[in-house]
Amino acid sequence: MKVAVIGAGIVGVATAYELALRGAEVTLIEEREGAGLGTSFANGGQMSACEVAPWAGPEIPGLIVRWLGRDDAPFRLRPKMDPEQWYWLLRFLMRCRASARRERIPPNLELALLTRARMAAYEADFRDAAKSFAFDRRDKGILRVFSTAHGLREAAAESETMARLGVEQQLLTPAQCVELEPALVSALQRGEITGGLHSPTDASGDAHLFSKGLAAAAAERGVVLLTGATVADIIIRAGRACGVTTSHGPVDADAVVVAAGTGTAALLKPLGLRSWIYPVKGYSVTLPAPEGNAPEVSITDEARKIVISRLGNRLRAAGQAEVGGYDLTLEPARAASVLSALTSLLPQAGVAADAAEFWCGLRPMTPDGSPVIGRLEPFSNLFINSGHGTLGWTLGAGSGAALADLICDSAPQLSLSPFSIKRF
Ligand SMILES: Cc1cc2nc3c(=O)[nH]c(=O)nc-3n(C[C@H](O)[C@H](O)[C@H](O)COP(=O)(O)OP(=O)(O)OC[C@H]3O[C@@H](n4cnc5c(N)ncnc54)[C@H](O)[C@@H]3O)c2cc1C
Structure with a gap:
């Protein structure tokens, strides 16, 4: 065929x-x-079965309103004269319910687990053929850090559903987060971490x-x-x-x-x-990994809405969501806000900001x-x-x-x- x-x-x-x-x-x-x-x-690099819950959730409409007009807002709406955008947004807002979010976790997780299995099979195929290709895979898990007790509680409740379906996550105290990832020490000292969830079987790599x-x-x-x-x-x-x-x-x-x-x-x-697919623009920044201070574990900072992955000798941070059409112009202020979120989370890492490579891409998103x-x-x-x-x-x-x-x-x-x- x-x-x-x-x-x-x-x-x-x-x-x-x-x-x-x-x-x-x-x-x-x-x-x-x-x-x-x-x-x-140049996406965030996370292979994150632990984060398959959809973005649409009860907190999103309030956040959109709170962030209206802010240039560095993690979520931004740019209304267009495009009925497809409005159909999509309406559907997205209709999905901003806890039950709708929960409903999507099992199928997404099943697909994430099939992805893990297929990637393991590819690696075995390549080994048998005495070939391989490197994509800076790192199997140190993903650590989600939270700044509010409410956020942590909600995520911990979702993690119970995931555990029943085969993906274990460990609830960590702030001190345990730093034990696992020492690069977070200054965030702990500033009192920014109320706790974390670690998914040891997740990974990161360069897509x-x-x-x-x-x-x-x-x-x-x-x-x-x-x-x-x-x-x-x-x-x-x-x-x-x-x-x-x-x-x-x-x-x-x-x-x-x-x-x-x-x-x-x-x-x-x-x-x-x-198709019910509409673009949601995001940004990433890639830098040389600072020697000795770069995080080993892939991190999701739930407060700053960024993810961070170590890709070999590079460090990448990604974030931002803008529902504003198909325009791929890289806006310097939006890109810089991802870098500043990274440096404010890890100030002691000493990232070489002048070597930063910025990128933006359009996530092909469905409302659910x-x-x-x-x-x-x-x-x-x-x-x-x-x-x-x-x-x-x-x-x-x-x-x-x-x-x-x-x-x-x-x-x-x-x-x-x-x-x-x-x-x-
Ligand atoms: C900032 C950011 C961070 C992200 N972080 C993560 C993460 O950490 N983990 C994760 O799992 N996902 C992440 N994602 C999402 C992930 O990158 C996307 O879901 C994924 O790349 C989509 O892959 P795709 O193959 O569907 O689309 P693409 O990679 O866009 O591939 C589609 C291809 O189709 C081609 N094409 C389109 N139209 C035509 C045409 N008419 N003729 C010929 N070719 C055509 C395009 O050129 C393109 O190469 C992130 C995305 C962004 C923007």
Whole structure:
């Protein structure tokens, strides 16, 4: 079977690799010059099964109002004359309930665990083939630190649900947080930490390096990677997808997968389909890891709304969420606020701010915080794997495997019904 996969971010690359493992002839089409150069390029690096709860929650509407007009606000709304933004926002606000957030934890977690399993399998495959690729993976877990007792209590309650589903987190006192990660000592001294949750089985790593490495491994399995090729449309004949038109010419296929991140909505619209995916812009800063003082454990600072990951000899912090359309302009003030959140949390680390590399990307977000994976009816051979929002690195490999099972009629490793587009 010939499959065309649109988009070579972490999700598209994993889908292509998993399809090739099942014997499909895959063409992976990417408008940029290589794999992992879109939103998968410089994200926060966390592979965080412990943080699969959606962003939409009861506290969000109040926070949006509190942060209105602030340039460095962790969450910012920029209203557009775009009905898609308003449909999305309405749905998002309707999901800002504790029960709605809880409902999404089990399916997201199951997908995160499948991702862990698939990544372990890839590493074994590469070892057997006497090959490997490095992506600065670090298996020191993720530590979430909280500045309020309320935040800690809420997260601890969610962690009980996760523990029942197989992901243990340990509740830590402020002193235990610093014992685990000494770089947090000054935050403790300033009285900023009321406690933490440590997820020892979570990890961090560089999603761009991984996407690039997996794309190369996919090419060795026969996947054709067409880069610099923009898909203009999906060709439909007699109610079936039979290929795509690209800037390099047509590509025929027996099945088409849209894994185009924030490019997904534009590809589906001419077919009369709404993706329910809207961009949420975020920023990251990458610096040389300060010698001796850089954190070893990946950290989520719940007060500053940033994540920090050590990637080999680099340190990365990421944060910010702006619902403001598709504009990818890097705003210096927004980018600087991520750096200043990092330096204010870890003032003693001595980060070399002048060597900072800033980046911004668009998270392909659904209103409910779960991706959309599955068939796009009424077309029996058109599929979607997109909308991973804040969790594409955490859920990407599992999503690729689950969709490849569906396309190739392999035994399903998890139910895709919670990820169906029909839920909207
Ligand atoms: C600041 C920030 C921090 C983050 N931190 C984390 C984290 O710590 N952990 C985590 O799990 N997730 C994190 N994420 C989210 C994660 O990065 C995304 O969910 C993930 O990268 C999405 O992957 P993707 O493959 O769907 O999209 P992309 O990586 O954007 O890939 C889609 C690809 O499709 C291509 N494309 C689009 N349209 C077309 C077309 N018409 N023709 C051809 N090609 C096309 C694009 O060029 C792009 O390369 C973060 C995101 C941001 C912005």
